[in-house]
Amino acid sequence: MTAATLARVPRRALPLLVAVAAAATLAATAAADGDPASDILLTQNYYLPYPEPPKESTAPLKESVAAAFAKGYRVKVAVIATKTDLGTIPELFNKPTQYAKFLGSEIKMLYVGPLLIVMPEGFGIWDGGRTTTAEERVLDSLSVKDGSPGGLAAAADEAVRKLTSTGALKSKDVLGPTLFPRTTLVVPGKPVKLTYAILEDSERSRETVTVYAGGKVLAKLRSPLGQALYGKAHTVTWKAPKKLPRAALRYCVRAFDAAGNRSRTACVPLGKKVG
Amino acid sequence: MVRRMRAVVTGLAAVALAAPPYPPTPIGRGPRFHPPPAPESVLRGEPVGDLRCAGARPRFGVHVEVFARGLVVVVPSGIGVARPFVRTGAFVRPRGCTYALRTRAPTGVVEVARSARLTLGDLFDVWGQPLSRTRLAGFRTTQARPVRAYVAGRLWRGELRAIPLTRHAQVVLELGAYIRPHPRFLFPRGL
Numbered sequence: 001m002t003a004a005t006l007a008r009v010p011r012r013a014l015p016l017l018v019a020v021a022a023a024a025t026l027a028a029t030a031a032a033d034g035d036p037a038s039d040i041l042l043t044q045n046y047y048l049p050y051p052e053p054p055k056e057s058t059a060p061l062k063e064s065v066a067a068a069f070a071k072g073y074r075v076k077v078a079v080i081a082t083k084t085d086l087g088t089i090p091e092l093f094n095k096p097t098q099y100a101k102f103l104g105s106e107i108k109m110l111y112v113g114p115l116l117i118v119m120p121e122g123f124g125i126w127d128g129g130r131t132t133t134a135e136e137r138v139l140d141s142l143s144v145k146d147g148s149p150g151g152l153a154a155a156a157d158e159a160v161r162k163l164t165s166t167g168a169l170k171s172k173d174v175l176g177p178t179l180f181p182r183t184t185l186v187v188p189g190k191p192v193k194l195t196y197a198i199l200e201d202s203e204r205s206r207e208t209v210t211v212y213a214g215g216k217v218l219a220k221l222r223s224p225l226g227q228a229l230y231g232k233a234h235t236v237t238w239k240a241p242k243k244l245p246r247a248a249l250r251y252c253v254r255a256f257d258a259a260g261n262r263s264r265t266a267c268v269p270l271g272k273k274v275g
Numbered sequence: 276m277v278r279r280m281r282a283v284v285t286g287l288a289a290v291a292l293a294a295p296p297y298p299p300t301p302i303g304r305g306p307r308f309h310p311p312p313a314p315e316s317v318l319r320g321e322p323v324g325d326l327r328c329a330g331a332r333p334r335f336g337v338h339v340e341v342f343a344r345g346l347v348v349v350v351p352s353g354i355g356v357a358r359p360f361v362r363t364g365a366f367v368r369p370r371g372c373t374y375a376l377r378t379r380a381p382t383g384v385v386e387v388a389r390s391a392r393l394t395l396g397d398l399f400d401v402w403g404q405p406l407s408r409t410r411l412a413g414f415r416t417t418q419a420r421p422v423r424a425y426v427a428g429r430l431w432r433g434e435l436r437a438i439p440l441t442r443h444a445q446v447v448l449e450l451g452a453y454i455r456p457h458p459r460f461l462f463p464r465g466l
Contacts (some may be wrong), residue, residue, distance in 0.1 A: 032455050034338065034340055034383065034457055034460055036380065036382040036384075038299075038302060038347075038380065039302070039349060039350075039365070039380070039381040039382045039383070040347070040364075040365045040380065040381065041303065042363060042365070042381070043365040043381070044364035044365045049465070050463045051463070083461055084461045084462070084463055084464075086381070086461070087338070087460050087461055088338075088340075088445075088457040088459070088460050088461075090461055102299045103299070105298075105299040105301065106299040106300065106301055106302055106347070107301070107302055108301055109302060109303065109304040110302060110304055169416075178304055178305060179306075180306050180309065190419075199309075230365075231362045231364065264305070266306065
Protein backbone atom coordinates (compact mmCIF):
# COMPACT_ATOMS: atom_id res chain seq x y z
CA MET A 1 0.00 0.00 0.00
CA THR A 2 1.51 3.34 -1.05
CA ALA A 3 1.28 6.64 0.82
CA ALA A 4 -0.95 7.97 -1.94
CA THR A 5 -3.37 5.08 -1.52
CA LEU A 6 -3.32 5.48 2.26
CA ALA A 7 -4.15 9.15 1.88
CA ARG A 8 -7.35 8.16 0.09
CA VAL A 9 -8.48 5.81 2.86
CA PRO A 10 -11.50 7.30 4.63
CA ARG A 11 -10.47 8.73 8.00
CA ARG A 12 -12.98 6.53 9.83
CA ALA A 13 -11.35 3.35 8.49
CA LEU A 14 -7.80 4.28 9.53
CA PRO A 15 -7.91 3.28 13.24
CA LEU A 16 -9.38 -0.09 12.29
CA LEU A 17 -6.77 -0.55 9.58
CA VAL A 18 -3.97 0.26 12.04
CA ALA A 19 -5.41 -2.13 14.63
CA VAL A 20 -5.73 -4.92 12.09
CA ALA A 21 -2.18 -4.35 10.83
CA ALA A 22 -0.88 -4.44 14.42
CA ALA A 23 -2.77 -7.65 15.15
CA ALA A 24 -1.50 -9.23 11.94
CA THR A 25 2.09 -8.23 12.77
CA LEU A 26 1.78 -9.61 16.29
CA ALA A 27 0.36 -12.87 14.98
CA ALA A 28 3.17 -13.15 12.46
CA THR A 29 6.01 -12.61 14.95
CA ALA A 30 4.69 -14.12 18.16
CA ALA A 31 5.34 -17.77 18.78
CA ALA A 32 4.83 -20.40 21.39
CA ASP A 33 5.95 -23.54 23.05
CA GLY A 34 4.97 -23.74 26.68
CA ASP A 35 1.75 -25.77 26.39
CA PRO A 36 2.53 -28.94 28.36
CA ALA A 37 0.64 -31.29 26.00
CA SER A 38 3.04 -30.68 23.10
CA ASP A 39 6.01 -32.00 25.08
CA ILE A 40 4.12 -34.87 26.71
CA LEU A 41 2.58 -36.13 23.46
CA LEU A 42 5.99 -36.63 21.86
CA THR A 43 6.64 -39.68 23.97
CA GLN A 44 3.18 -40.84 24.99
CA ASN A 45 -0.17 -40.91 23.23
CA TYR A 46 -2.37 -39.11 25.74
CA TYR A 47 -2.11 -35.94 27.77
CA LEU A 48 -4.16 -35.91 30.95
CA PRO A 49 -5.04 -32.74 32.85
CA TYR A 50 -3.12 -31.63 35.90
CA PRO A 51 -3.73 -32.81 38.59
CA GLU A 52 -4.37 -36.19 36.97
CA PRO A 53 -7.94 -37.45 37.41
CA PRO A 54 -8.49 -40.65 39.43
CA LYS A 55 -7.17 -43.87 37.86
CA GLU A 56 -10.65 -45.32 37.35
CA SER A 57 -11.53 -42.50 34.95
CA THR A 58 -8.24 -42.49 33.02
CA ALA A 59 -7.56 -46.24 32.73
CA PRO A 60 -10.30 -46.80 30.08
CA LEU A 61 -8.85 -43.99 27.93
CA LYS A 62 -5.35 -45.47 28.15
CA GLU A 63 -6.80 -48.85 27.18
CA SER A 64 -8.78 -47.51 24.23
CA VAL A 65 -5.73 -45.65 22.87
CA ALA A 66 -3.63 -48.81 23.23
CA ALA A 67 -6.38 -50.78 21.48
CA ALA A 68 -6.35 -48.32 18.56
CA PHE A 69 -2.58 -48.87 18.15
CA ALA A 70 -3.04 -52.63 18.44
CA LYS A 71 -5.38 -52.42 15.44
CA GLY A 72 -2.72 -50.57 13.46
CA TYR A 73 -4.17 -47.07 13.85
CA ARG A 74 -2.40 -44.06 15.31
CA VAL A 75 -3.99 -41.40 17.53
CA LYS A 76 -2.87 -38.87 20.12
CA VAL A 77 -5.31 -37.39 22.63
CA ALA A 78 -5.06 -34.24 24.75
CA VAL A 79 -7.59 -33.84 27.57
CA ILE A 80 -7.62 -30.15 28.53
CA ALA A 81 -9.66 -29.42 31.65
CA THR A 82 -8.46 -25.95 32.67
CA LYS A 83 -6.39 -23.03 31.38
CA THR A 84 -3.45 -24.35 33.41
CA ASP A 85 -3.23 -27.27 30.97
CA LEU A 86 -2.37 -24.76 28.25
CA GLY A 87 0.60 -23.16 30.08
CA THR A 88 1.55 -20.08 28.07
CA ILE A 89 -1.50 -20.06 25.76
CA PRO A 90 -4.57 -20.03 28.06
CA GLU A 91 -6.42 -18.00 25.42
CA LEU A 92 -7.00 -21.21 23.45
CA PHE A 93 -9.01 -22.76 26.29
CA ASN A 94 -12.38 -24.04 25.08
CA LYS A 95 -11.31 -23.61 21.46
CA PRO A 96 -10.65 -27.29 20.73
CA THR A 97 -10.52 -26.97 16.94
CA GLN A 98 -8.04 -24.08 17.05
CA TYR A 99 -5.92 -25.80 19.68
CA ALA A 100 -5.90 -29.07 17.70
CA LYS A 101 -4.39 -27.24 14.73
CA PHE A 102 -1.97 -25.36 16.98
CA LEU A 103 -0.77 -28.48 18.77
CA GLY A 104 -0.55 -30.41 15.51
CA SER A 105 1.75 -27.72 14.12
CA GLU A 106 3.98 -27.89 17.19
CA ILE A 107 4.55 -31.63 16.94
CA LYS A 108 4.39 -31.97 13.14
CA MET A 109 8.09 -32.85 12.80
CA LEU A 110 7.54 -35.93 14.96
CA TYR A 111 3.88 -36.80 14.51
CA VAL A 112 1.47 -36.36 11.64
CA GLY A 113 -1.73 -38.27 12.31
CA PRO A 114 -5.09 -37.98 14.06
CA LEU A 115 -4.86 -35.63 17.02
CA LEU A 116 -7.95 -35.46 19.23
CA ILE A 117 -8.55 -32.59 21.66
CA VAL A 118 -11.18 -32.80 24.39
CA MET A 119 -12.21 -29.66 26.28
CA PRO A 120 -15.39 -28.83 28.26
CA GLU A 121 -16.62 -27.03 25.10
CA GLY A 122 -16.31 -30.14 22.94
CA PHE A 123 -13.97 -32.00 20.58
CA GLY A 124 -11.33 -30.85 18.12
CA ILE A 125 -9.57 -32.98 15.52
CA TRP A 126 -6.53 -32.35 13.28
CA ASP A 127 -4.56 -34.59 10.96
CA GLY A 128 -1.70 -32.46 9.68
CA GLY A 129 -4.02 -30.50 7.36
CA ARG A 130 -5.41 -33.64 5.72
CA THR A 131 -9.14 -34.33 5.59
CA THR A 132 -10.82 -35.21 8.88
CA THR A 133 -14.35 -35.65 7.51
CA ALA A 134 -14.63 -39.24 8.75
CA GLU A 135 -13.46 -38.32 12.25
CA GLU A 136 -15.71 -35.26 12.39
CA ARG A 137 -18.73 -37.35 11.43
CA VAL A 138 -18.07 -39.61 14.41
CA LEU A 139 -17.36 -36.74 16.81
CA ASP A 140 -20.53 -34.89 15.74
CA SER A 141 -22.53 -37.80 17.12
CA LEU A 142 -20.89 -37.42 20.54
CA SER A 143 -20.91 -34.70 23.16
CA VAL A 144 -19.03 -33.72 26.29
CA LYS A 145 -21.56 -33.99 29.08
CA ASP A 146 -19.30 -33.55 32.08
CA GLY A 147 -16.56 -30.89 32.03
CA SER A 148 -14.70 -32.25 35.06
CA PRO A 149 -11.26 -33.83 34.44
CA GLY A 150 -12.74 -37.31 34.95
CA GLY A 151 -15.73 -36.52 32.72
CA LEU A 152 -13.46 -35.26 29.96
CA ALA A 153 -11.31 -38.39 30.17
CA ALA A 154 -14.49 -40.50 29.86
CA ALA A 155 -15.61 -38.46 26.83
CA ALA A 156 -12.16 -38.92 25.27
CA ASP A 157 -12.37 -42.66 25.88
CA GLU A 158 -15.79 -42.89 24.22
CA ALA A 159 -14.55 -40.85 21.25
CA VAL A 160 -11.44 -43.00 20.72
CA ARG A 161 -13.49 -46.21 20.95
CA LYS A 162 -15.99 -44.93 18.34
CA LEU A 163 -13.26 -43.58 16.07
CA THR A 164 -11.51 -46.95 16.21
CA SER A 165 -14.60 -49.11 15.74
CA THR A 166 -15.77 -47.08 12.73
CA GLY A 167 -12.34 -47.10 11.08
CA ALA A 168 -12.29 -43.30 11.08
CA LEU A 169 -8.69 -43.14 12.30
CA LYS A 170 -7.32 -44.35 8.98
CA SER A 171 -4.44 -41.99 8.26
CA LYS A 172 -1.29 -42.42 6.18
CA ASP A 173 1.93 -42.55 8.19
CA VAL A 174 4.38 -40.20 6.46
CA LEU A 175 7.15 -39.73 9.06
CA GLY A 176 10.09 -42.00 9.70
CA PRO A 177 11.51 -42.84 13.13
CA THR A 178 14.01 -40.64 15.00
CA LEU A 179 16.98 -42.38 16.61
CA PHE A 180 19.02 -41.66 19.73
CA PRO A 181 22.04 -44.00 19.86
CA ARG A 182 24.17 -44.04 23.03
CA THR A 183 27.91 -44.35 23.07
CA THR A 184 29.58 -47.21 24.95
CA LEU A 185 32.96 -48.86 25.60
CA VAL A 186 34.31 -51.77 23.57
CA VAL A 187 36.31 -54.44 25.38
CA PRO A 188 38.33 -56.69 22.99
CA GLY A 189 36.79 -60.15 22.61
CA LYS A 190 33.73 -59.31 24.73
CA PRO A 191 30.09 -58.81 23.72
CA VAL A 192 29.19 -55.09 23.40
CA LYS A 193 25.66 -53.89 24.00
CA LEU A 194 24.78 -51.22 21.45
CA THR A 195 21.86 -49.29 22.89
CA TYR A 196 19.56 -46.75 21.24
CA ALA A 197 16.16 -45.16 21.79
CA ILE A 198 13.55 -44.82 19.04
CA LEU A 199 10.89 -42.16 18.70
CA GLU A 200 8.32 -43.51 16.25
CA ASP A 201 4.67 -42.48 16.15
CA SER A 202 3.39 -45.90 15.00
CA GLU A 203 5.33 -47.53 17.87
CA ARG A 204 6.68 -50.21 15.53
CA SER A 205 10.00 -50.32 13.75
CA ARG A 206 12.87 -52.51 12.55
CA GLU A 207 16.49 -51.40 12.63
CA THR A 208 19.81 -52.00 10.95
CA VAL A 209 22.94 -51.44 13.06
CA THR A 210 26.33 -51.19 11.34
CA VAL A 211 29.64 -51.17 13.22
CA TYR A 212 32.56 -49.42 11.49
CA ALA A 213 36.31 -49.20 12.04
CA GLY A 214 37.16 -46.09 10.07
CA GLY A 215 35.43 -46.72 6.73
CA LYS A 216 35.46 -50.52 7.02
CA VAL A 217 32.28 -52.39 8.02
CA LEU A 218 32.97 -54.75 10.94
CA ALA A 219 29.43 -56.01 11.48
CA LYS A 220 25.89 -55.51 10.29
CA LEU A 221 23.08 -56.46 12.68
CA ARG A 222 19.38 -56.46 11.91
CA SER A 223 16.38 -56.48 14.25
CA PRO A 224 12.90 -57.61 13.13
CA LEU A 225 9.85 -55.34 13.07
CA GLY A 226 8.74 -54.96 16.68
CA GLN A 227 7.48 -52.61 19.32
CA ALA A 228 9.29 -49.26 19.53
CA LEU A 229 8.53 -47.24 22.64
CA TYR A 230 10.70 -44.22 23.41
CA GLY A 231 10.97 -45.08 27.09
CA LYS A 232 12.25 -48.60 26.37
CA ALA A 233 15.78 -48.63 25.00
CA HIS A 234 16.64 -51.12 22.26
CA THR A 235 19.82 -53.16 22.50
CA VAL A 236 21.68 -55.29 19.97
CA THR A 237 24.76 -57.24 20.97
CA TRP A 238 27.95 -57.26 18.90
CA LYS A 239 30.88 -59.48 19.78
CA ALA A 240 34.00 -57.36 19.49
CA PRO A 241 37.06 -59.02 17.86
CA LYS A 242 39.92 -60.07 20.17
CA LYS A 243 42.20 -57.66 18.39
CA LEU A 244 40.55 -54.30 17.84
CA PRO A 245 41.40 -52.39 14.66
CA ARG A 246 43.52 -49.24 15.10
CA ALA A 247 40.94 -47.07 13.30
CA ALA A 248 38.28 -45.24 15.27
CA LEU A 249 35.19 -47.32 16.01
CA ARG A 250 31.64 -46.11 15.60
CA TYR A 251 28.20 -47.56 15.03
CA CYS A 252 25.31 -46.28 12.97
CA VAL A 253 21.61 -47.09 13.25
CA ARG A 254 18.90 -46.78 10.64
CA ALA A 255 15.26 -47.57 11.39
CA PHE A 256 12.21 -48.28 9.24
CA ASP A 257 8.61 -48.10 10.44
CA ALA A 258 5.83 -50.48 9.40
CA ALA A 259 4.76 -48.13 6.60
CA GLY A 260 8.28 -48.19 5.14
CA ASN A 261 9.32 -44.66 6.24
CA ARG A 262 13.06 -44.45 6.96
CA SER A 263 14.90 -42.62 9.69
CA ARG A 264 18.03 -40.60 9.12
CA THR A 265 21.16 -42.61 9.85
CA ALA A 266 22.35 -41.79 13.38
CA CYS A 267 25.96 -42.57 14.32
CA VAL A 268 27.95 -42.37 17.57
CA PRO A 269 31.59 -43.15 18.33
CA LEU A 270 32.57 -46.22 20.37
CA GLY A 271 35.26 -45.95 23.02
CA LYS A 272 38.02 -48.59 23.32
CA LYS A 273 38.90 -50.02 26.69
CA VAL A 274 42.65 -50.41 26.92
CA GLY A 275 44.65 -52.62 29.26
CA MET B 276 -11.46 3.01 -3.97
CA VAL B 277 -13.25 3.40 -0.62
CA ARG B 278 -15.20 0.22 -1.31
CA ARG B 279 -11.98 -1.65 -2.18
CA MET B 280 -10.29 -0.41 1.01
CA ARG B 281 -13.28 -1.55 3.05
CA ALA B 282 -13.00 -4.99 1.49
CA VAL B 283 -9.27 -5.11 2.30
CA VAL B 284 -9.87 -4.02 5.90
CA THR B 285 -12.67 -6.56 6.34
CA GLY B 286 -10.52 -9.31 4.84
CA LEU B 287 -7.54 -8.51 7.06
CA ALA B 288 -9.80 -8.36 10.12
CA ALA B 289 -11.24 -11.78 9.28
CA VAL B 290 -7.74 -13.26 8.89
CA ALA B 291 -6.54 -11.70 12.17
CA LEU B 292 -9.58 -12.97 14.09
CA ALA B 293 -9.39 -16.48 12.62
CA ALA B 294 -5.66 -16.92 13.30
CA PRO B 295 -4.54 -18.30 16.66
CA PRO B 296 -3.13 -15.62 19.00
CA TYR B 297 0.35 -17.13 18.81
CA PRO B 298 1.59 -19.17 15.88
CA PRO B 299 3.07 -22.45 17.10
CA THR B 300 6.78 -23.23 17.02
CA PRO B 301 7.54 -26.80 15.93
CA ILE B 302 9.53 -29.04 18.21
CA GLY B 303 12.82 -29.96 16.53
CA ARG B 304 13.66 -33.45 15.29
CA GLY B 305 16.87 -35.30 16.11
CA PRO B 306 19.09 -35.81 19.14
CA ARG B 307 20.22 -32.16 19.43
CA PHE B 308 16.61 -31.07 19.98
CA HIS B 309 16.09 -33.84 22.55
CA PRO B 310 19.14 -33.69 24.81
CA PRO B 311 19.49 -36.35 27.51
CA PRO B 312 18.40 -35.29 31.02
CA ALA B 313 21.49 -36.09 33.03
CA PRO B 314 25.17 -36.96 32.80
CA GLU B 315 26.38 -40.21 34.42
CA SER B 316 27.67 -38.33 37.51
CA VAL B 317 24.17 -36.94 38.24
CA LEU B 318 22.60 -40.36 37.68
CA ARG B 319 25.02 -41.63 40.34
CA GLY B 320 23.99 -38.80 42.69
CA GLU B 321 27.46 -37.22 42.88
CA PRO B 322 27.75 -33.53 43.89
CA VAL B 323 27.51 -30.89 41.16
CA GLY B 324 29.47 -27.91 42.46
CA ASP B 325 27.79 -27.02 45.77
CA LEU B 326 24.64 -28.95 44.91
CA ARG B 327 24.04 -32.25 46.64
CA CYS B 328 21.58 -35.02 45.86
CA ALA B 329 19.15 -35.22 48.80
CA GLY B 330 15.70 -36.27 49.92
CA ALA B 331 12.30 -34.58 49.60
CA ARG B 332 12.03 -30.82 50.21
CA PRO B 333 9.40 -28.15 49.44
CA ARG B 334 9.75 -26.69 45.95
CA PHE B 335 8.40 -23.94 43.69
CA GLY B 336 8.10 -23.86 39.90
CA VAL B 337 10.15 -22.06 37.26
CA HIS B 338 9.38 -22.37 33.54
CA VAL B 339 12.23 -22.58 31.05
CA GLU B 340 11.81 -22.64 27.26
CA VAL B 341 14.70 -23.28 24.89
CA PHE B 342 14.66 -22.47 21.16
CA ALA B 343 17.41 -23.07 18.61
CA ARG B 344 17.30 -22.19 14.93
CA GLY B 345 13.60 -21.39 15.16
CA LEU B 346 12.63 -24.75 16.70
CA VAL B 347 11.88 -25.98 20.22
CA VAL B 348 14.59 -27.83 22.14
CA VAL B 349 12.89 -30.13 24.64
CA VAL B 350 13.78 -29.62 28.31
CA PRO B 351 13.57 -33.30 29.25
CA SER B 352 12.09 -35.01 32.28
CA GLY B 353 14.65 -36.42 34.70
CA ILE B 354 17.00 -33.44 35.07
CA GLY B 355 18.43 -33.60 38.60
CA VAL B 356 17.05 -37.08 39.27
CA ALA B 357 19.53 -39.76 40.37
CA ARG B 358 19.02 -43.51 40.07
CA PRO B 359 16.82 -45.29 40.96
CA PHE B 360 13.81 -43.77 39.20
CA VAL B 361 10.81 -45.02 37.27
CA ARG B 362 10.04 -43.73 33.77
CA THR B 363 6.30 -43.81 33.01
CA GLY B 364 5.60 -42.52 29.51
CA ALA B 365 6.90 -38.95 29.42
CA PHE B 366 7.30 -38.70 33.20
CA VAL B 367 10.07 -39.60 35.62
CA ARG B 368 9.25 -40.63 39.17
CA PRO B 369 12.25 -40.41 41.51
CA ARG B 370 12.80 -43.36 43.83
CA GLY B 371 16.06 -42.07 45.32
CA CYS B 372 17.64 -38.68 45.88
CA THR B 373 17.15 -35.59 43.72
CA TYR B 374 18.98 -32.25 43.39
CA ALA B 375 17.72 -28.81 44.38
CA LEU B 376 16.70 -28.45 40.70
CA ARG B 377 14.78 -31.18 38.97
CA THR B 378 12.24 -31.90 36.22
CA ARG B 379 9.72 -34.70 36.39
CA ALA B 380 7.93 -33.89 33.12
CA PRO B 381 9.33 -32.66 29.78
CA THR B 382 7.24 -29.47 29.94
CA GLY B 383 9.96 -26.97 30.89
CA VAL B 384 8.68 -26.78 34.47
CA VAL B 385 11.71 -26.91 36.76
CA GLU B 386 11.05 -27.69 40.44
CA VAL B 387 13.41 -25.64 42.59
CA ALA B 388 14.01 -26.23 46.31
CA ARG B 389 12.55 -23.30 48.24
CA SER B 390 15.54 -22.87 50.47
CA ALA B 391 18.04 -22.69 47.60
CA ARG B 392 19.20 -19.55 45.78
CA LEU B 393 19.92 -20.91 42.36
CA THR B 394 20.60 -19.59 38.90
CA LEU B 395 20.16 -20.74 35.33
CA GLY B 396 23.82 -21.77 35.33
CA ASP B 397 23.07 -24.26 38.12
CA LEU B 398 20.25 -25.75 36.04
CA PHE B 399 22.52 -26.29 33.03
CA ASP B 400 25.25 -27.75 35.25
CA VAL B 401 22.88 -30.33 36.72
CA TRP B 402 21.44 -30.96 33.24
CA GLY B 403 24.98 -31.53 31.94
CA GLN B 404 24.50 -29.14 29.02
CA PRO B 405 26.60 -26.09 28.12
CA LEU B 406 25.24 -22.56 28.46
CA SER B 407 27.22 -19.47 27.45
CA ARG B 408 26.98 -16.56 25.01
CA THR B 409 27.99 -18.92 22.20
CA ARG B 410 26.67 -22.29 23.36
CA LEU B 411 23.18 -23.50 24.16
CA ALA B 412 22.88 -27.25 24.83
CA GLY B 413 24.00 -28.98 21.61
CA PHE B 414 24.06 -25.77 19.54
CA ARG B 415 26.79 -23.22 18.87
CA THR B 416 26.70 -19.65 17.64
CA THR B 417 29.10 -16.72 17.25
CA GLN B 418 29.89 -13.77 19.54
CA ALA B 419 28.27 -11.58 16.88
CA ARG B 420 24.93 -13.41 17.22
CA PRO B 421 24.98 -14.56 20.85
CA VAL B 422 22.46 -16.64 22.75
CA ARG B 423 19.64 -14.40 24.02
CA ALA B 424 17.64 -14.75 27.23
CA TYR B 425 14.28 -13.25 28.15
CA VAL B 426 12.92 -13.13 31.68
CA ALA B 427 9.18 -12.46 31.97
CA GLY B 428 9.26 -11.46 28.31
CA ARG B 429 12.07 -8.90 28.70
CA LEU B 430 15.54 -9.18 27.22
CA TRP B 431 18.10 -10.09 29.90
CA ARG B 432 21.21 -7.94 29.48
CA GLY B 433 23.43 -9.56 32.09
CA GLU B 434 25.33 -12.83 32.32
CA LEU B 435 23.08 -15.69 31.15
CA ARG B 436 24.23 -18.11 33.81
CA ALA B 437 23.40 -15.57 36.53
CA ILE B 438 19.65 -15.42 35.79
CA PRO B 439 18.02 -16.08 39.17
CA LEU B 440 15.53 -18.93 39.37
CA THR B 441 12.90 -17.22 41.49
CA ARG B 442 9.36 -18.50 42.13
CA HIS B 443 7.33 -18.64 38.88
CA ALA B 444 10.10 -17.10 36.80
CA GLN B 445 9.47 -17.47 33.05
CA VAL B 446 12.80 -17.81 31.23
CA VAL B 447 13.19 -18.12 27.46
CA LEU B 448 16.54 -18.91 25.81
CA GLU B 449 17.05 -18.43 22.09
CA LEU B 450 19.81 -19.13 19.60
CA GLY B 451 19.27 -17.96 16.02
CA ALA B 452 15.83 -16.89 14.80
CA TYR B 453 13.86 -14.55 17.05
CA ILE B 454 10.80 -16.06 18.66
CA ARG B 455 8.58 -13.69 20.59
CA PRO B 456 8.95 -14.77 24.23
CA HIS B 457 5.96 -15.36 26.45
CA PRO B 458 5.96 -13.17 29.55
CA ARG B 459 4.29 -15.75 31.82
CA PHE B 460 3.25 -19.36 32.31
CA LEU B 461 0.31 -20.76 34.27
CA PHE B 462 1.84 -23.05 36.90
CA PRO B 463 -0.08 -25.99 38.28
CA ARG B 464 -1.34 -25.60 41.83
CA GLY B 465 1.17 -26.59 44.46
CA LEU B 466 4.18 -25.22 42.62
